[in-house]
Amino acid sequence: MLGTQTIVRHWRRLDTVVRHLVRQQCSAMDGNRVTAGIIIVGDEILKGQTQDTNSHFLCRRLFALGVEVKRVSVIGDDLDDIATEVLEFSRNYTHVITSGGVGPTHDDMTFEGVAKAFSTSTAPHPELVQVLKDYFGPDNLDSAMMKMAQIPSTAKLQYGVHKTTGERTKYPLVSVNNVYMFPGVPSLMERAFVLLEDLFRNPDVTFHTEELYINRTESSIAQEIKTVADQFGKSVVIGSYPDLHNSYYQVKISLESTSQDQLNKASVQIKSSVPAGSVVPFEKDPVGTAAEHVYDIVNSKVDDTFHTSVRHAVSIIEQALDKYTLKDMCLGFNGGKDCTLLLHLFHAVVQKKYPDEIGKLQALYIRSRLPFPEVELFVQQACKRYNLELIRYEGRIKENLAALKDGHPNIKAVLMGTRKTDPYSDHLDSFSMTDADWPQFMRVNPILNWTYETVWTFLRTLCLPYCSLYDHGYTSLGSMNNTHPNPSLQIVDSNGIVSYKPAYQLLDNGNERDGRNV
Numbered sequence: 001m002l003g004t005q006t007i008v009r010h011w012r013r014l015d016t017v018v019r020h021l022v023r024q025q026c027s028a029m030d031g032n033r034v035t036a037g038i039i040i041v042g043d044e045i046l047k048g049q050t051q052d053t054n055s056h057f058l059c060r061r062l063f064a065l066g067v068e069v070k071r072v073s074v075i076g077d078d079l080d081d082i083a084t085e086v087l088e089f090s091r092n093y094t095h096v097i098t099s100g101g102v103g104p105t106h107d108d109m110t111f112e113g114v115a116k117a118f119s120t121s122t123a124p125h126p127e128l129v130q131v132l133k134d135y136f137g138p139d140n141l142d143s144a145m146m147k148m149a150q151i152p153s154t155a156k157l158q159y160g161v162h163k164t165t166g167e168r169t170k171y172p173l174v175s176v177n178n179v180y181m182f183p184g185v186p187s188l189m190e191r192a193f194v195l196l197e198d199l200f201r202n203p204d205v206t207f208h209t210e211e212l213y214i215n216r217t218e219s220s221i222a223q224e225i226k227t228v229a230d231q232f233g234k235s236v237v238i239g240s241y242p243d244l245h246n247s248y249y250q251v252k253i254s255l256e257s258t259s260q261d262q263l264n265k266a267s268v269q270i271k272s273s274v275p276a277g278s279v280v281p282f283e284k285d286p287v288g289t290a291a292e293h294v295y296d297i298v299n300s301k302v303d304d305t306f307h308t309s310v311r312h313a314v315s316i317i318e319q320a321l322d323k324y325t326l327k328d329m330c331l332g333f334n335g336g337k338d339c340t341l342l343l344h345l346f347h348a349v350v351q352k353k354y355p356d357e358i359g360k361l362q363a364l365y366i367r368s369r370l371p372f373p374e375v376e377l378f379v380q381q382a383c384k385r386y387n388l389e390l391i392r393y394e395g396r397i398k399e400n401l402a403a404l405k406d407g408h409p410n411i412k413a414v415l416m417g418t419r420k421t422d423p424y425s426d427h428l429d430s431f432s433m434t435d436a437d438w439p440q441f442m443r444v445n446p447i448l449n450w451t452y453e454t455v456w457t458f459l460r461t462l463c464l465p466y467c468s469l470y471d472h473g474y475t476s477l478g479s480m481n482n483t484h485p486n487p488s489l490q491i492v493d494s495n496g497i498v499s500y501k502p503a504y505q506l507l508d509n510g511n512e513r514d515g516r517n518v
């Protein structure tokens with residue numbers, strides 16, 4: 001007979017072994033998966049008054065941390081909705097992240113909702129009360145603010161640690177079980193998340209990704225992609241995303257895997273199964289990498305027209321920056337191809353010369369009375385992309401340059417995308433004052449000797465965004481009333497339907513302005 005103690009001892013050992021086996025089995029099944037669910041709380045989002053950016057931010061960061069986001073839910077400021085959703089998410093996912101509803105007003109009820117989810121109540125948390133006193137000053141602490149210390153009784157306070165200083169953050173995040181309650185204001189939420197992200201990191205998993213860009217329609221390659229997707233099954237997740245407006249590709253294929261090796265194999269497989277030449281190089285962030293790519297061209301040993309043209313333009317812009325401060329200068333920018341490439345060069349040179357950002361580039365846009373909407377849109381987008389300070393006028397150029405003198409007396413020089421083949425421009429130099437009967441500015445012309453072909457080689461090899469009209473046969477842009485697609489790019493199909501090839505396919509650079517009345 002075995003004694004009771006021995007039985008208990010054996011039982012304990014068996015129990016440990018079984019638990020261990022179960023744990024092993026689970027982690028083998030899940031492949032050490034860590035999952036998350038995101039709950040965005042706020043009436044303003046459901047009513048379309050605010051656009052949620054927090055879920056996008058959180059998904060991106062969590063993916064980078066090796067966490068699989070399984071679901072995002074947007075709910076209103078309603079106690080029961082919060083409680084129900086939090087309870088369900090908390091049961092289904094490793095981590096639950098909420099954003100919103102932690103402020104001082106009556107409609108902020110995430111703390112109460114989470115308390116309800118876990119069948120507990122809220123109470124003033126003494127440590128959080130002290131934090132609020134220190135943070136806002138004891139005299140400013142009204143009852144509304146005290147509400148922010150009213151948290152679930154089982155809550156924990158999570159303090160972030162600054163990565164450089166090692167200092168603890170002053171204001172903690174509140175969590176209950178696996179639920180973490182972030183503020184809704186994007187800047188606060190993002191700051192808090194970055195400092196606390198180690199709470200969520202999955203050390204066992206890295207998601208490797210690759211993107212392939214393909215200049216064929218999605219349907220024409222669908223079968224090939226499906227074959228590869230089937231072959232790799234769950235080990236490589238393959239996505240296909242058509243882009244109807246991109247000048248460089250038609251479909252983006254994304255690959256994602258926890259194994260770099262499997263990812264590489266799938267990538268090779270796709271490349272060899274789509275038509276030859278249909279995978280195109282594409283730079284996702286041409287603006288961020290501007291200096292790097294431009295100076296690679298400048299410093300290369302190649303001496304063809306393209307490289308020499310870029311080198312010369314960069315040197316003119318560098319000279320301009322020696323003579324003038326950024327405040328003394330602006331770029332003449334009307335959304336045309338020439339000033340678009342010049343904007344990029346200007347940005348690259350400034351990025352290189354002042355890596356620590358010294359302020360915005362100024363751009364001058366004198367809008368014609370009948371601008372193309374495509375041009376207007378492109379100018380707006382360029383301002384955002386390059387973070388431009390836009391100086392805007394409308395009407396005749398000469399009159400508005402006089403207005404510029406009055407309104408911006410600091411500006412002495414204008415960078416221009418003029419080339420010698422433009423009307424009245426063959427006598428110009430890299431630095432030419434405006435004509436005597438014009439308001440006096442230094443015109444800086446870095447691309448004076450560039451050919452039409454070089455302009456397009458530059459725009460297209462650097463994958464720069466340009467005004468969409470150029471993809472529809474326009475080769476030089478004036479206003480709506482005087483500009484048409486270039487007749488040499490016209491194609492008429494067998495049904496008599498007329499369309500136009502893109503501007504970069506124009507061969508003879510003598511007829512660049514054939515679509516212009518003036």
Ligand SMILES: Cc1cc2nc3c(=O)[nH]c(=O)nc-3n(C[C@H](O)[C@H](O)[C@H](O)COP(=O)(O)O)c2cc1C
Nearest residue numbers: 332397414422424433434435438441443477478518
């Ligand atoms: C900043 C600036 C300065 C200019 N200076 C002169 C000038 O001194 N003399 C002149 O005839 N035109 C001048 N122009 C007008 C341009 O030469 C040209 O007519 C204008 O950019 C329209 O070009 P487009 O017909 O190719 O669209 C200037 C334009 C700008 C934006």
Ligand SMILES: Nc1ncnc2c1ncn2[C@@H]1O[C@H](COP(=O)(O)OP(=O)(O)OP(=O)(O)O)[C@@H](O)[C@H]1O
Nearest residue numbers: 332333334336337338339365366416417418476477
């Ligand atoms: N309305 C304007 N506002 C500001 N700058 C202008 C304006 N019009 C012309 N410029 C300057 O003069 C340059 C030459 O004009 P031009 O129209 O030839 O070139 P572009 O508009 O850049 O391209 P495209 O030749 O394809 O129309 C521009 O690159 C720009 O720097």
Ligand SMILES: [Co+2]
Nearest residue numbers: 336338417476
């Ligand atoms: Co031009």
Ligand SMILES: [K+]
Nearest residue numbers: 103105107108
């Ligand atoms: K609120």
Ligand SMILES: [Mg+2]
Nearest residue numbers: 336476477478
């Ligand atoms: Mg133009």
